[in-house]
């Protein structure tokens with residue numbers, strides 16, 4: 554049995570905040586942000602549940618399906634609307650689903666974690682035939698707008714895909730990792746804002762993602778040359794460049810959105826996936842590598858035959 558992605562959908566709030574807008578409220582500049590992070594603007598003003606509903610509905614539409622076709626909802630988020638219920642419940646109601654639903658919090662690696670969880674459940678006897686895997690985060694609500702070290706990086710967004718049993722498509726290998734000892738370098742307490750040691754996160758992210766990609770490719774018995782499409786967590790273009798250089802994956806195979814979205818946390822990989830789809834590169838049989846990292850610290854790499 555194999556599992557394919559039958560439809561991709563995304564959502565971004567309409568309000569756009571440019572680097573020049575940020576320079577009005579803090580000591581920064583468009584030039585600095587572009588050079589250090591590769592970001593020009595980001596969308597803000599989103600609510601995790603609302604963006605999740607929109608992205609989920611768009612994925613259903615792309616797959617030409619109605620909500621009754623979905624057997625399970627997996628939502629990854631680290632900015633839930635409420636402490637409980639899970640925001641998956643709100644999205645479940647918003648879309649009009651009739652199936653199980655749960656939240657995953659693996660921060661920016663959440664979408665890839667959700668993908669593996671969903672895939673594993675689909676493999677169980679009697680498991681779901683179709684899963685709606687959504688990543689939605691509204692990190693602009695958790696940012697300290699006086700902290701130029703973090704406020705420039707994050708934005709709001711959601712991305713979703715319908716996973717379905719099919720003879721096309723396969724998860725060839727995956728690598729999931731975490732190191733809770735690194736929690737202090739990136740965290741957000743209840744009722745507080747994001748705290749981040751930027752340089753340390755940068756260094757650890759490059760190291761973790763590089764190792765994770767090598768592990769997953771090794772497990773799949775593939776080399777970097779075999780990979781057709783690279784979808785990396787959209788945190789900083791310099792992290793993407795550093796990972797590509799260390800893994801021998803050419804930048805030309807990456808599909809990036811961060812220039813206009815910033816870091817949308819768990820939504821970045823499905824947003825990049827939609828970009829790749831628009832570019833026409835997600836054809837059946839292509840080897841697609843996805844890798845995310847985030848607070849925890851967590852990381853996750855998937856090697857998929859499309």
Ligand code: COA
Nearest residue numbers: 581582585589661701702705751752754755788789846847
């Ligand atoms: N505008 C202008 N100057 C800024 C600035 C901003 N927005 N933010 C920091 N600076 C200043 C610093 O104060 C420092 O000045 P100093 O040398 O006088 O002390 C200088 O720029 C360099 O700061 P530093 O933090 O070392 O810069 P950096 O090159 O590491 O870039 C980040 C900062 C945050 C862009 C970068 O570290 C990064 O992207 N880290 C990873 C973060 C991440 O991906 N988090 C999400 C993980 S899911």
